[in-house]
Amino acid sequence: MLFEDAKTKEPVIIVNDSTGYRGFNFETRFKTEFPKPFQLSLFNDYQFQIDGVTYFAENGCGITLAFKNNTFTRIDNSFSHKNQYSAIPFVHDNKPHLFSGYGLFTEKNIITYYDFVTNEWLLKQTSNVESITPRSSPFFLKKDVNLYVIDYLSRRDHVLDEYIRRLDLNTFRWHKEKRINKNIPLFNITYQHNNRLQIDDKIVSFYDKIVEVDIFNNFIKTFDYSIFKNIEAIKYFQRSKMLTYVYQSNQNYYIISEPYTSLKSKLISEMPLYVSESYSIFLYGFFIVVFAFAFCYGFYKLYVSYKIKKGQLLYSVTKDLFFVNKKNPLQLSPLNKAVLKVFLAQKGSFFALHSLNDALSEDLNEDNYVTINKRRERVLKDLKFELSNVLKMPKESVFSTRSSQLDKRMKEIKINIIFREV
Numbered sequence: 001m002l003f004e005d006a007k008t009k010e011p012v013i014i015v016n017d018s019t020g021y022r023g024f025n026f027e028t029r030f031k032t033e034f035p036k037p038f039q040l041s042l043f044n045d046y047q048f049q050i051d052g053v054t055y056f057a058e059n060g061c062g063i064t065l066a067f068k069n070n071t072f073t074r075i076d077n078s079f080s081h082k083n084q085y086s087a088i089p090f091v092h093d094n095k096p097h098l099f100s101g102y103g104l105f106t107e108k109n110i111i112t113y114y115d116f117v118t119n120e121w122l123l124k125q126t127s128n129v130e131s132i133t134p135r136s137s138p139f140f141l142k143k144d145v146n147l148y149v150i151d152y153l154s155r156r157d158h159v160l161d162e163y164i165r166r167l168d169l170n171t172f173r174w175h176k177e178k179r180i181n182k183n184i185p186l187f188n189i190t191y192q193h194n195n196r197l198q199i200d201d202k203i204v205s206f207y208d209k210i211v212e213v214d215i216f217n218n219f220i221k222t223f224d225y226s227i228f229k230n231i232e233a234i235k236y237f238q239r240s241k242m243l244t245y246v247y248q249s250n251q252n253y254y255i256i257s258e259p260y261t262s263l264k265s266k267l268i269s270e271m272p273l274y275v276s277e278s279y280s281i282f283l284y285g286f287f288i289v290v291f292a293f294a295f296c297y298g299f300y301k302l303y304v305s306y307k308i309k310k311g312q313l314l315y316s317v318t319k320d321l322f323f324v325n326k327k328n329p330l331q332l333s334p335l336n337k338a339v340l341k342v343f344l345a346q347k348g349s350f351f352a353l354h355s356l357n358d359a360l361s362e363d364l365n366e367d368n369y370v371t372i373n374k375r376r377e378r379v380l381k382d383l384k385f386e387l388s389n390v391l392k393m394p395k396e397s398v399f400s401t402r403s404s405q406l407d408k409r410m411k412e413i414k415i416n417i418i419f420r421e422v
Helices: 190-195 277-311 334-346 353-360 369-391
Strands: 002-004 011-015 019-022 028-031 046-050 053-057 064-068 071-074 088-092 095-099 111-115 120-124 139-143 146-150 163-168 173-179 196-199 202-206 210-214 219-225 230-237 242-249 252-259 264-271 312-316 321-325 399-403 411-415 418-421
Touching (some): 002 053, 002 230, 002 242, 046 095, 053 095, 088 139, 088 146, 139 202, 190 196, 190 230, 196 230, 334 369, 334 411
Parallel strands (some): 312 418
Antiparallel strands (some): 019 028, 053 064, 064 071, 088 095, 095 111, 146 163, 163 173, 196 202, 210 219, 219 264, 230 242, 242 252, 312 321
């Protein structure tokens, strides 16, 4: 186990559960005892330095240890969660936190934190957790009160998220940041997350090559090693600007401390991390045009719909029904429907008023002018109110009447509605 002593800010390595070495030259040796029955190797992933104490959480979250004065102590009332392997560890408000992870056959987008009052791991609520997809082993960087997460780089088989996500630790709200350049290579280092660390404001990965990801200056650089090392564990110490790492050679393990610049060699490649600004502007303009077109089209459809409601009536030949729209048929009496069908046949033209009499007298045994005339008045009145109401038009505008041009004694009528057969 390799970690940073929170009090002295120097590296500590524990060997065989009982022997420790500290200092950048590892000249100070001490005896310790790792709490039983826990395995040392299960506490390498999550380490936190808070107020001069180094804390360790079990790899899947749950069991929590403290290291102080060369002594390990279990401090939790928890159990092995086995629910957040390969999560992001970070400290906020002097509490250990974990975001994401894998466990119980699913990836997570949850945040948990260790509560020093209850000595339990609790769930931290975020206001929009649904905006970030579940993930494990992402690249990450913490700066001030922001946690930046990149999932794109750590997947070869599929890409879950093409955007950098930022968690505002003041509000615990996720924000979508810049879009990742699709041309950069994907690094299949999902299971080497212990070999990724934050050096100043860069995310640096140590695998077959050294990869620097600078989310603030928009580049991703790949370097060769000065001398290749099969690195097993690595830590960066901010105060001394030193790297300490364990590497394997000829079945032996070695540990060394040196400046970061001594480990990396020539630059192999450099690419922009984000989509170029011109491309982004093009996309932005494109979406603005599409949005404007969609807005105008939608407005036009609403206007047409409004006009249809105001001056059109639909008629279904197969169903023999009149509609304002296709969902709501008009509830007309047989006489009202029969008369309306006469107007439909006239296609908005003037015709003799007495032409309605045939439709109004089908159920009468003999012609009765008084009865038919009363029916006609009642039906036209009913239709005037009904159509005025459903088509949102003035009652006096539904029908127009005039004297016949051939015989001034005869009246003609027409309906001021457009019929459309469907």
